[in-house]
Amino acid sequence: MPATAKSPLDHRPRVAAERRERMRRRLIESAMIVFAEKGVGASVIPEVVAAAEVSQGSFYNYFRTNDDLLAAVSSELSAEMIELIEPAVGDIADPALRAATGMRYYLHLARSQRLLARFLAAGGLRLLSQQSEVFRYLPADLEEGQQKGRFAPVPLDIVLDVAAGAALVAIDRMARGRVAKDYPEKIIAAVLRTLGMTIEETERVTAPVLRKLVPAADSLLARAQARAKAQDAAG
Amino acid sequence: MPATAKSPLDHRPRVAAERRERMRRRLIESAMIVFAEKGVGASVIPEVVAAAEVSQGSFYNYFRTNDDLLAAVSSELSAEMIELIEPAVGDIADPALRAATGMRYYLHLARSQRLLARFLAAGGLRLLSQQSEVFRYLPADLEEGQQKGRFAPVPLDIVLDVAAGAALVAIDRMARGRVAKDYPEKIIAAVLRTLGMTIEETERVTAPVLRKLVPAADSLLARAQARAKAQDAAG
Amino acid sequence: MPATAKSPLDHRPRVAAERRERMRRRLIESAMIVFAEKGVGASVIPEVVAAAEVSQGSFYNYFRTNDDLLAAVSSELSAEMIELIEPAVGDIADPALRAATGMRYYLHLARSQRLLARFLAAGGLRLLSQQSEVFRYLPADLEEGQQKGRFAPVPLDIVLDVAAGAALVAIDRMARGRVAKDYPEKIIAAVLRTLGMTIEETERVTAPVLRKLVPAADSLLARAQARAKAQDAAG
Amino acid sequence: MPATAKSPLDHRPRVAAERRERMRRRLIESAMIVFAEKGVGASVIPEVVAAAEVSQGSFYNYFRTNDDLLAAVSSELSAEMIELIEPAVGDIADPALRAATGMRYYLHLARSQRLLARFLAAGGLRLLSQQSEVFRYLPADLEEGQQKGRFAPVPLDIVLDVAAGAALVAIDRMARGRVAKDYPEKIIAAVLRTLGMTIEETERVTAPVLRKLVPAADSLLARAQARAKAQDAAG
DNA sequence: CATGAATGAGGGTTCATTCAT
DNA sequence: CATGAATGAACCCTCATTCAT
Numbered sequence: 001m002p003a004t005a006k007s008p009l010d011h012r013p014r015v016a017a018e019r020r021e022r023m024r025r026r027l028i029e030s031a032m033i034v035f036a037e038k039g040v041g042a043s044v045i046p047e048v049v050a051a052a053e054v055s056q057g058s059f060y061n062y063f064r065t066n067d068d069l070l071a072a073v074s075s076e077l078s079a080e081m082i083e084l085i086e087p088a089v090g091d092i093a094d095p096a097l098r099a100a101t102g103m104r105y106y107l108h109l110a111r112s113q114r115l116l117a118r119f120l121a122a123g124g125l126r127l128l129s130q131q132s133e134v135f136r137y138l139p140a141d142l143e144e145g146q147q148k149g150r151f152a153p154v155p156l157d158i159v160l161d162v163a164a165g166a167a168l169v170a171i172d173r174m175a176r177g178r179v180a181k182d183y184p185e186k187i188i189a190a191v192l193r194t195l196g197m198t199i200e201e202t203e204r205v206t207a208p209v210l211r212k213l214v215p216a217a218d219s220l221l222a223r224a225q226a227r228a229k230a231q232d233a234a235g
Numbered sequence: 236m237p238a239t240a241k242s243p244l245d246h247r248p249r250v251a252a253e254r255r256e257r258m259r260r261r262l263i264e265s266a267m268i269v270f271a272e273k274g275v276g277a278s279v280i281p282e283v284v285a286a287a288e289v290s291q292g293s294f295y296n297y298f299r300t301n302d303d304l305l306a307a308v309s310s311e312l313s314a315e316m317i318e319l320i321e322p323a324v325g326d327i328a329d330p331a332l333r334a335a336t337g338m339r340y341y342l343h344l345a346r347s348q349r350l351l352a353r354f355l356a357a358g359g360l361r362l363l364s365q366q367s368e369v370f371r372y373l374p375a376d377l378e379e380g381q382q383k384g385r386f387a388p389v390p391l392d393i394v395l396d397v398a399a400g401a402a403l404v405a406i407d408r409m410a411r412g413r414v415a416k417d418y419p420e421k422i423i424a425a426v427l428r429t430l431g432m433t434i435e436e437t438e439r440v441t442a443p444v445l446r447k448l449v450p451a452a453d454s455l456l457a458r459a460q461a462r463a464k465a466q467d468a469a470g
Numbered sequence: 471m472p473a474t475a476k477s478p479l480d481h482r483p484r485v486a487a488e489r490r491e492r493m494r495r496r497l498i499e500s501a502m503i504v505f506a507e508k509g510v511g512a513s514v515i516p517e518v519v520a521a522a523e524v525s526q527g528s529f530y531n532y533f534r535t536n537d538d539l540l541a542a543v544s545s546e547l548s549a550e551m552i553e554l555i556e557p558a559v560g561d562i563a564d565p566a567l568r569a570a571t572g573m574r575y576y577l578h579l580a581r582s583q584r585l586l587a588r589f590l591a592a593g594g595l596r597l598l599s600q601q602s603e604v605f606r607y608l609p610a611d612l613e614e615g616q617q618k619g620r621f622a623p624v625p626l627d628i629v630l631d632v633a634a635g636a637a638l639v640a641i642d643r644m645a646r647g648r649v650a651k652d653y654p655e656k657i658i659a660a661v662l663r664t665l666g667m668t669i670e671e672t673e674r675v676t677a678p679v680l681r682k683l684v685p686a687a688d689s690l691l692a693r694a695q696a697r698a699k700a701q702d703a704a705g
Numbered sequence: 706m707p708a709t710a711k712s713p714l715d716h717r718p719r720v721a722a723e724r725r726e727r728m729r730r731r732l733i734e735s736a737m738i739v740f741a742e743k744g745v746g747a748s749v750i751p752e753v754v755a756a757a758e759v760s761q762g763s764f765y766n767y768f769r770t771n772d773d774l775l776a777a778v779s780s781e782l783s784a785e786m787i788e789l790i791e792p793a794v795g796d797i798a799d800p801a802l803r804a805a806t807g808m809r810y811y812l813h814l815a816r817s818q819r820l821l822a823r824f825l826a827a828g829g830l831r832l833l834s835q836q837s838e839v840f841r842y843l844p845a846d847l848e849e850g851q852q853k854g855r856f857a858p859v860p861l862d863i864v865l866d867v868a869a870g871a872a873l874v875a876i877d878r879m880a881r882g883r884v885a886k887d888y889p890e891k892i893i894a895a896v897l898r899t900l901g902m903t904i905e906e907t908e909r910v911t912a913p914v915l916r917k918l919v920p921a922a923d924s925l926l927a928r929a930q931a932r933a934k935a936q937d938a939a940g
Numbered sequence: 941c942a943t944g945a946a947t948g949a950g951g952g953t954t955c956a957t958t959c960a961t
Numbered sequence: 962c963a964t965g966a967a968t969g970a971a972c973c974c975t976c977a978t979t980c981a982t
Contacts, residue, residue, distance in 0.1 A: 016941085023942095041276035043976060055943045060978070124359040125407050152434060158421045161408065165400025172360045173396065186393045190429040199387060199431060248964090251961075255966075278951055290968045295953065483943095486982075490945075511746035513972060525947045530974065594829040595877045622904060628891045631878065635870025642830045643866065656863045660899040669857060669901060721962085728963095748955060760964045765957070 024062050026052045029224045032073045033231070036118035040070055040126060071130065074123065076220050077116070078133035081109060084213045086137070095145035096197065099138060100188055100205040103163070106134060107184035109213060110171045113221060115228045121168075121175035128164055135164065142195070152196025163191045259297050261287045264459045267308045268466070271353035275305055275361060306365065309358065311455050312351070313368035316344060319448045321372070330380035331432070334373060335423055335440040338398070341369060342419035344448060345406045348456060350463045356403075356410035363399055373398065377430070387431025398426045494532050496522045498546060499694045501539045503701070506588035510540055510596060541600065544593070546690050547586070548603035551579060554683045556607070565615035566667065570658055570675040572607060573633070577654035579683060580641045583691060585698045591638075591645035598634055605634065612665070622666025633661045729767050731757045734929045737778045738936070741823035745775055745831060776835065779828070781925050782821070783838035786814060789918045791842070800850035801902070804843060805893055805910040808868070811839060812889035814918060815876045818926060820933045826873075826880035833869055840869065847900070857901025868896045 030051035034044045044066060049059050063069045085105040092098040110117040120127060139160060145151045170187045173179055180186075189202040197205075215221035265286035269279045279301060284294050298304045320340045327333040345352040355362060377394060380386045405422045408414055415421075424437040432440075450456035500521035504514045514536060519529050533539045555575045562568040580587040590597060609630060615621045640657045643649055650656075659672040667675075685691035735756035739749045749771060754764050768774045790810040797803040815822040825832060844865060850856045875892045878884055885891075894907040902910075920926035 020941085039276055041274060045977065046975085056978085057944060057980085058942055061941065066977090121360060124361075125356060125403070126359075128404070128407075154425065154428070154434070155421055158418075158425050161404045161422065162397065162401040162425045165402070165404035166397040167400070168360070168403065169363070169396045169400035172363075183393075186390055187396065190389065190393050190397045193389070193429045193431065194425040196428065196434060199389070251965075254961095258966080281951065291952090292954085292969065293967050296966065300952090481982095486944075493945085509746060511744055515974095516972070526973090527948065527975080528946050531945065535973095591830060594831075595826060595873070596829075598874070598877075624895065624898070624904070625891055628888075628895050631874045631892065632867065632871040632895045635872070635874035636867040637870070638830070638873065639833070639866045639870035642833075653863075656860055657866065660859065660863050660867045663859070663899045663901065664895040666898065666904060669859070725962085750956065751954085761957085762959085762965060763963055766962065771956090 023052075023054065023058070025220070025223075027054065027059065027062055027069070028073050028076055028220060029227060031069045032077070032119055032220065032224045033115065033228050035070065035073065036115055036122055036228070039122050040124075044069070070123075073119070073220075074127055074130045075133070077119070078131060080215065080219050080221050081106070081134055082136070084109065084215060088211055088213065089137075094150070094205075095141045095148060096150040096192070096195075096201075097205045097208075099141035099145060100192060100202075101208070101210070102137060102141070103167070103188045103191065104184055104206060104210060105213060107167065107170055107174075107187065108210060111174050111179070111184060113215075113225055114175070115225045116221060117171050117175035121172040124168065124172075128168065135160070138163065145195070150197075154194065154196055159191070159194050162194050166191050258289070258293070260455070260458075262289065262294065262297055262304070263308050263311060263455060264462060266304045267312070267354055267455065267459045268350065268463050270305065270308060271350055271357055271463070274357045275359075279304070305358075308354070308455075309362055309365045310368070312354070313366060315450065315454050315456050316341070316369055317371070319344065319450060323446055323448065324372075329385070329440075330376045330383060331385040331427070331430075331436075332440045332443075334376035334380060335427060335437075336443070336445070337372060337376070338402070338423045338426070339419055339441060339445060340448060342402065342405055342409075342422065343445060346409050346414065346419060347448075348450075348460050349410070350460045351456060352406050352410040356407040359403065359407075363403065370395070370399065380430070385432075389429065389431055394426070394429050397429050401426050493524070493528070495690070495693075497524065497529065497532055497539070498543050498690060499697060502543045502547070502589055502690065502694045503585065503698050505540065505543060506585055506592055506698070509592045510594075514539070540593075543589070543690075544597055544600045545603070547589070548601060550685065550689050550691050551576070551604055552606070554579065554685060558681055558683065559607075564620070564675075565611045565618060566620040566662070566665075566671075567675045567678075569608060569611035569615060570662060570672075571678070571680070572611070573637070573658045573661065574654050574676060574680060575683060576604060577637065577640055577644075577657060578680060581644050581649065581654060583685075583695050584645070585695045586691060587641050587645040591642040594638065594642075598638065605630070608633065615665070620667075624664065624666055629661070629664050632664050636661050728757075728759065728763070730925070730928075732759065732764065732767055732774070733778050733781060733925060734932060736774045737782070737824055737925065737929045738820065738933050740775065740778065741820055741827055741933070744827050745829075749774070775828075778824070778925075779832055779835045780838070782824070783836060785920065785924050785926050786811070786839055787841070789814065789920060793916055793918065794842075799855070799910075800846045800853060801855040801897070801900075801906075802910045802913075804846035804850060805897060805907075806913070806915070807842060807846070808872070808893045808896065809889055809911060809915060810918060812872065812875055812879075812892065813915060816879050816884070816889060818920075818930055819880070820930045821926060822876050822880040826877040829873065829877075833873065840865070843868065850900070855902075859899065859901055864896070864899050867899050871896050 027048060030048045031044060034047045034051060035042075038044060038047070045056075045059060048069070049056050063072065085102060088105060089098050089102045092101060110120060120131070123131075139156065142151065142156045142159060146153065146156065166187055170184065174183070185206040189199075189206050192202040192205065193199070215225075217223075262283060265283045266279060269282045269286060270277075273279060273282070280294055281291070283304070284291050298307065320337060323340060324333055324337045327336060345355060355366070358366070374391065374395060377386065377391045381388065381391065401422055405419065409418070420441040424434075424441050427437040427440065428434065450460075452458075497518060500518045501514060504517045504521060505512075508514060508517070515529060516526070518539070519526050533542065555572060558575060559568055559572045562571060580590060590601070593601070609626065612621065612626045612629060616623065616626065636657055640654065644653070655676040659669075659676050662672040662675065663669070685695075687693075732753060735753045736749060739752045739756060740747075743749060743752070750761075750764060753774070754761055768777065790807060793810060794803050794807045797806060815825060825836070828836075844861065847856065847861045847864060851858065851861065871892055875889065879888070890911040894904075894911050897907040897910065898904070920930075922928075
């Protein structure tokens with residue numbers, strides 16, 4: 001068949017695939033909201049299908065278990081966060097500044113997207129492993145920083161544990177209520193001190209003004225946040 | 236009536252109260268094990284009554300909800316941990332050494348008592364607030380240390396968040412598998428570095444040999460751990 | 471598309487709705503029988519699902535509570551009774567004769583349908599309010615009769631209370647055992663005497679031969695009665 | 706044993722029997738209140754023992770089933786009502802006046818004792834048979850009245866059914882809310898009309914002022930009513 | 941594929957009753 | 962006899978999952 005052929009057999013599957021994709025995204029959005037509300041261990045399927053306005057039966061055409069759904073939300077979020085943050089930090093030369101900035105973006109994202117914070121806090125330790133996507137860049141940055149003498153020769157696996165824990169508690173705090181605007185910077189500065197940086201140095205690398213990261217309009221982050229807000233306003 | 240004659244009204248209620256107390260402890264032990272296995276959000280009552288070999292109905296003579304039970308386990312554990320650790324650190328004069336030693340004991344306890352680690356990890360963020368009993372002493376130690384110039388003038392609330400997060404992740408790691416014997420010391424040293432201590436100083440205050448803390452034979456810690464081991468061996 | 475082609479979207483929902491309706495009726499039938507046996511305050515759901523040969527879970531797709539179910543049975547019965555009786559009395563000109571005949575039909579229906587009597591007796595005072603549907607026409611008849619001088623100027627609200635109570639006790643008696651064929655007439659005559667009618671007059675208006683009211687074959691009355699009889703024969 | 710002997714063996718059993726009797730009455734009081742609140746079909750034992758401040762186990766030393774308890778309350782109430790009403794009507798010569806006055810006292814008692822009304826209404830048809838104690842005198846009065854020509858030659862069993870039903874509905878109405886002071890008289894007048902009395906005659910026999918019947922201070926009626934009121938005021 | 945009713949397993953809870961003390 | 966803990970049956974209800982249409 002020539003590439004230019006536009007038979008119905010070409011058209012129908014495509015629109016079907018698009019419909020399928022839209023439905024999947026609707027389910028994931030709803031799931032993120034429900035997980036954030038009820039916790040990742042809860043029975044969410046009924047609420048998710050209600051929120052997504054899909055039939056019970058259809059759900060199983062897309063996901064097989066609760067955990068499937070959680071994994072889908074989680075990996076989609078990871079990907080979107082990386083896509084937002086990576087371009088903003090990838091070309092920073094100084095590894096210390098790069099690590100600090102990446103973590104600042106991460107926490108500020110959670111701070112500005114309350115739903116994201118609530119979802120991540122709800123996931124807790126359980127998501128830390130899957131969220132490792134987000135921490136993908138940190139180990140390399142820390143090693144490079146250490147090799148370049150920006151950090152003291154401390155054990156980096158330990159620092160990574162502390163950083164993960166600090167992020168988790170920080171996100172939980174932000175999920176629960178408002179925090180000061182520079183709360184993320186203070187947390188990150190503390191983490192950087194575990195690397196042996198001086199207080200002045202930590203202040204310096206957490207000082208630069210960040211860009212405002214705004215999720216694409218059709219992203220999970222944007223859509224779910226919008227729906228959650230509408231819901232809060234209504235209910 | 237001679238003074239030595241115990242009236243039945245003195246004896247009967249006492250043995251009844253003792254029986255009741257034993258039953259309650261059996262349930263709490265079982266609950267700790269089941270929570271550690273299935274998570275604190277799960278529906279544990281059926282498994283708890285099975286493990287305790289009690290009838291479903293009996294359970295409700297002691298606890299009304301899952302959360303009641305969790306709170307009971309949690310507060311009993313808190314109390315026992317404090318009772319173990321506090322005598323061993325209470326009379327340390329140097330606040331930095333005191334804080335470091337307290338945290339070391341806390342993590343080593345979790346390291347030596349795998350069940351405890353699994354329970355605390357299962358509780359995650361949700362238990363951090365209730366476990367605050369354990370962190371009761373830390374804020375005061377940090378403030379005293381800061382006033383005495385042992386720590387840099389960093390924001391202590393931030394350090395507390397980082398410490399909590401670090402402990403949480405450390406406990407989770409210990410719950411999942413074996414770690415090096417000095418893993419707790421390395422975590423604590425990292426936390427102390429957030430207070431501006433030098434690396435040498437952090438090594439010094441995490442160096443002293445600790446006593447071996449051993450839970451009383453009739454404590455929740457000892458009994459549950461014993462039962463969990465027996466269970467592992469059997470099943 | 472030709473006009474005769476029924477789209478699947480026309481057919482599928484219809485048969486689904488029909489199946490749903492059949493299921494609902496099965497449950498209501500079973501409920502009427504069980505309520506009549508065990509009383510309207512009892513826990514009937516397990517027996518109803520057993521009698522209807524449905525799963526427990528299915529029940530909750532149709533009714534949420536015991537009271538829901540009772541209300542459904544009750545209102546369906548009310549509607550069916552009105553549908554049977556109203557055509558037979560609606561066009562009687564004399565309000566006294568109309569009231570008397572309506573009440574006679576009501577009691578005779580209960581007399582010929584033992585299950586109905588048992589259900590109504592089980593409901594007792596609790597159903598009187600909901601059964602008010604059945605007594606919908608009585609107040610108007612009485613007022614009209616009073617205005618036309620057929621009845622003495624007695625307080626009608628009082629007469630209505632007495633009529634309701636008399637009907638209740640009569641139904642209870644018929645539910646418990648056989649009564650004479652003219653028992654309803656005697657009860658109604660007594661009620662009419664509270665309106666100041668003479669004995670001769672009450673005999674006159676309760677004398678006409680009534681049609682035989684027979685519930686439609688697919689009505690709740692007919693189906694439940696048939697099932698109850700089959701059950702009695704079997705058990 | 707001479708009548709003057711006062712051995713301990715004479716004293717101990719007596720106080721024991723008195724204690725037993727007091728406890729029994731406490732349980733019956735509580736039961737009357739709980740039945741009135743929750744209905745006679747409900748599970749009342751837990752609430753009754755709580756209200757009576759007795760242990761669960763003790764309950765079974767006094768009553769074996771729910772129905773036992775209900776029968777006890779019912780028969781005690783019957784006896785007390787008869788004891789109150791009978792002396793006030795027993796020596797009325799005219800059987801019509803006697804029947805009317807007896808029924809008036811009955812309804813006025815329920816009107817002034819809200820708890821009594823609520824209990825009787827809760828019992829509904831189920832209590833009518835046991836309450837027949839109360840209706841013990843009515844059949845004889847009616848027959849005597851009929852023989853003496855005070856009533857028309859109507860079937861008295863029918864009148865008794867109507868009277869019972871009227872009383873039931875009247876009591877239910879009084880249990881639910883306030884009614885006019887002469888509501889009982891109007892109901893009774895209507896019942897008397899079923900006996901063929903003229904309106905003027907029914908008014909005459911329901912006109913006499915009644916004594917105020919007041920239950921003895923240690924009666925079930927008085928004590929339960931007092932406790933129910935205290936409860937209402939408190940809760 | 942979408943739908944939504946049907947299912948049955950499982951969890952939560954109450955309650956009548958028994959029994960050791 | 963009083964007590965109150967223990968029991969197990971029974972009830973209420975939710976939910977994941979399947980399947981006919």
